[in-house]
Amino acid sequence: MIMHQVLDCIDAGTEYCPCFLAETGDCIMCSQLQGREFCDCQNWKGVCIYQEYIWNGSRIKEQRKDHLCRIISRRQITEGVVLCRIKVSTTLARELNQPGAYVFLRNVNEPGYFDTPMSVMAADGREGTIDIVIHTKGAKTKALSSDSGEFYLRGPYWNGILGLKYIKGLRNSRVLLIARGVGQSPVVNVARKLLAAGNEATIILDKGRLGINIAEEYLREMSCEIANKQVLDLNSLEIPKDTVEYIQKVAAKRQIRLIYSGGTEKLHEGIVKIIDSLEGNIMFACSNNAKFCCGEGICGSCQVRLQDGSRIRTCKTQINPREIFRGR
Numbered sequence: 568m569i570m571h572q573v574l575d576c577i578d579a580g581t582e583y584c585p586c587f588l589a590e591t592g593d594c595i596m597c598s599q600l601q602g603r604e605f606c607d608c609q610n611w612k613g614v615c616i617y618q619e620y621i622w623n624g625s626r627i628k629e630q631r632k633d634h635l636c637r638i639i640s641r642r643q644i645t646e647g648v649v650l651c652r653i654k655v656s657t658t659l660a661r662e663l664n665q666p667g668a669y670v671f672l673r674n675v676n677e678p679g680y681f682d683t684p685m686s687v688m689a690a691d692g693r694e695g696t697i698d699i700v701i702h703t704k705g706a707k708t709k710a711l712s713s714d715s716g717e718f719y720l721r722g723p724y725w726n727g728i729l730g731l732k733y734i735k736g737l738r739n740s741r742v743l744l745i746a747r748g749v750g751q752s753p754v755v756n757v758a759r760k761l762l763a764a765g766n767e768a769t770i771i772l773d774k775g776r777l778g779i780n781i782a783e784e785y786l787r788e789m790s791c792e793i794a795n796k797q798v799l800d801l802n803s804l805e806i807p808k809d810t811v812e813y814i815q816k817v818a819a820k821r822q823i824r825l826i827y828s829g830g831t832e833k834l835h836e837g838i839v840k841i842i843d844s845l846e847g848n849i850m851f852a853c854s855n856n857a858k859f860c861c862g863e864g865i866c867g868s869c870q871v872r873l874q875d876g877s878r879i880r881t882c883k884t885q886i887n888p889r890e891i892f893r894g895r
């Protein structure tokens with residue numbers, strides 16, 4: 568029998584909860600705000616969302632707004648890839664200094680539908696700055712790369728990684744972090760969080776099509792040990808055999824407790840297969856590659872289908888990512 572997942576909302580219990588989904592009867596966690604009569608709360612986050620809604624006059628809390636932010640510096644690190652340092656409030660920088668953090672950015676001269684979700688690679692809570700890598704690909708990222716001195720920024724958002732509870736809950740263990748191409752951007756905050764909790768990290772970086780390791784400088788500052796390997800064969804879209812063997816060897820020898828995958832869905836699928844071939848109960852976390860448009864659970868562009876046929880909006884929902892990639 569396929570068990571239904573206990574879903575978790577990334578915003579539950581934060582200052583942005585209850586959100587628009589409470590008003591439309593689509594709250595991810597609260598059965599009463601879904602229109603049912605009884606409380607069926609299965610994932611208590613320390614706050615009753617229904618009570619918060621009622622106490623707030625049956626209205627949602629104030630939601631995230633656009634902030635006009637100055638660009639401190641832009642550095643082209645390779646063809647079509649720019650590293651931007653952006654000035655934000657110290658509070659926002661602290662809120663973004665965690666795994667999975669991202670913001671929506673847009674060129675100040677463009678309308679709202681140019682909002683582009685961008686991972687936060689690093690955030691400095693004392694200086695009030697965030698570092699973001701922009702890979703110019705389509706109309707929205709081209710607009711971000713044009714020479715304006717400011718961006719509109721909407722945030723903070725946190726669901727850029729699935730399996731966050733494993734990253735946040737792990738202490739004094741060994742982890743393996745694998746990241747490729749622009750997927751290297753979120754791995755910096757993942758490594759920082761894990762190292763701060765006394766974990767030891769082995770890191771595999773693949774330059775991917777960018778031809779450069781965008782996270783290497785940041786990871787070296789944290790004294791991380793880095794191996795350079797190709798983690799995805801571009802013809803077969805599988806993990807090359809020698810890399811599979813390397814991962815298996817590292818996982819067994821170092822008794823790895825968690826593997827993080829930052830890259831395409833093909834990489835995630837390959838890593839899940841490797842984990843399934845290994846002994847022990849290795850946890851899995853990965854970058855959330857769904858297409859984010861609103862980030863608020865409204866538009867449905869980030870929806871994925873689970874094995875039981877249900878659909879979840881991954882901009883809001885935290886779930887064990889193996890439920891998405893297992894068996895693909």
Ligand code: FES
Binds near residue numbers: 858
């Ligand atoms: S991005 Fe709009 S619902 Fe998730």
